[in-house]
Amino acid sequence: MNLKHLLTAALLGLSLSAATPALAQRDSLRPEVGKPLQEAQKLIQAKQFKQALPAIDQAEAVGKLTDYEAFVIAQMRGAAYSGAGNAVKAAAAFEQVLDAKRLPKDEALNISEAIVGTYFRAKDYPRAVQWIERYRADGGTKPQVLGLLPQAFYLAGDFGKAAQASAVAVTASEKAGAKPDETLIKIMAASYQKAKDADGYTRALEKLVRHYPTPEYWSDVIIRTAGRPGFSRNLDLDMYRLMRATGNLDEPKEYMEAVQLSIQAGLPGEAMEILDEGFRKKILGAGDAADTERQNRLKALVEKRYAEDRKTIAETDADAAKAATGDPLVKTGLAYVTYGDAAKGLPMMEQGLQKGQLKYPEQAKLHLGYAHYLAGDKAAAIKQLRTVKGDDGAADFARLWMLLAAR
Structure with a gap:
């Protein structure tokens, strides 16, 4: 039974069961009130709901009602309106029933649940919010009821409270x-x-990729993160790395830019790997003649740089160790890792971080975490990535890599 049918049944069932014992309560009904209500009860039991309403109105018209008489009349009216299909008027009647505070807790919570559903389906979202909060305050715990609160806030246009409620x-x-x-x-x-709230939106996207890591969600969070104010353009290559790792590098232009940025970073090994992937997937080398020509020229350049770097990289080790800053060690170490030699590259990167005097220290920490990820040691990657701080975007990308590594 879906939510709509469940709540409708709850309203109808509760109203009929509540009306009968009410007449036998210790409290009494005056004859001029009780007689029309007994007639209404018979009509309700015969499912003649609309016909019962005049009898209920007659009982109310007696006037000077006791609290108990008002309570029973509200029950009967809720039953009649519910059976007649007027859920909103039924809910209003049951509100009066609950306000009398005469029902057992469980029964009262069931009616509150039904009232929530009624107002939600009627698109009276402010009233739905009010009753969800009352349901919770009265001890209600059903997730299907409490879970409507963020949506009700959102549909009511209170986006701040919707964000807060959903985050909680x-x-x-x-x-x-x-x-x-x-x-x-x-x-x-x-x-x-x-x-x-851009920061809140990004956090929510991170929750989506943590629990529902589809390429579409990953693409959104990566692009949003890279587009935040203050994001360092030095991290453009890192953006493409994340896109590739999450299955979102799928355009010729993106592959070309990623390859070019890898070459500029002094990482022909990474450039070659990205380029080979693009051609293998036929994203590169399969377009029109002019595009294919440019892609083949880039391929020739990468192959040349790759061959040269493989021959000379060992010669740079000593120079990197002698450098005044740790940047050359970090860069050369990452190059070794992209060539598949993590055993040599990772210690070099760590030495570079220890030496210090880095131009962009947080980005260097990010790259060491990335190198551990490439090497297949996700635990070490997460441990390293947790150390990344700052507001240039490196820490944001570190969080994304941690989410990816934790999968």
């Missing part, structure tokens, strides 16, 4: 060792976006 729910699921609902995280992301 997502965090609670994670702390409980559960996988948060994908729709809930998407509401969180959309709420932050509507609230123009």
Whole structure:
């Protein structure tokens, strides 16, 4: 039974069961009130719901109702409107029933649940929010009820509260060792976006790729991260590395730019690997004649740089060790790792970090974490990436690599 049918059944069932015992309560009904209500009860039991409403109105018209009489009338009216298909008026009647505070807790919570569903389906989202919060305050714990709160806030246009409510729910699921609902995280992301909270939106996207790592979600979070104010253009190659690792490097222009940036970084081994992948996937070398010519020229250049670097890289080791800063060691070490020699490259990079005097120290830490990832040691990669700080984008990319390494 879907949510709509469940709540409709709850309203109908509860109203009929609540009306009968109410007449037998210790409290009494005056005859002029009780007689029309007994007639209404018979009509409700016969499923003649609309016909029961005039009798209920007659009982109310007696006036000077006791609290108990008002309570029973509200029950009967809720039953009649529910059976007649007027859920909103039924909910209003059951609100009066709950306000009387005469029902057992479990029964009251079931009615509250039904009221929530009624207002939600009626698109009265502010009222739905009010009743979800009341349901929670009264001790209600059903996830299908409480889980409507972020969505209700969002649909009511209160994006700040929608973001807060969804973030709390997502965090609670994670702390409980559960996988948060994908729709809930998407509401969180959309709420932050509507609230123009770029940092919150990025955090929500990171939650999506943590729990639902589709290429589409990865592409969104990588591009959003790279587009943040203050992001260093030195990290453009790192953006392409993440795109490639998540299956999002799929355009000839992206492959060409990634290859060129690798060459500029002094990493022909990485450039060759990216280029070979592009040709193997027929993303490169399969376009029109002019594009293919440019791609083949780049291929020839990369092959030349690759051959030269393989012959001379060992000669640079001593120079890198003698350099005043650790940058040459980090760069040469990463080159070794891209050639598949992590045993030599990783210690060089670590020596470079220890030497210090780095031009971009946080980016160097990021690259060491990336090198550990390339070497297949994801635990070491995560440990290293946790050390990356700063606000130039390196720490943001480090978080993404940690998410990727933790899969």
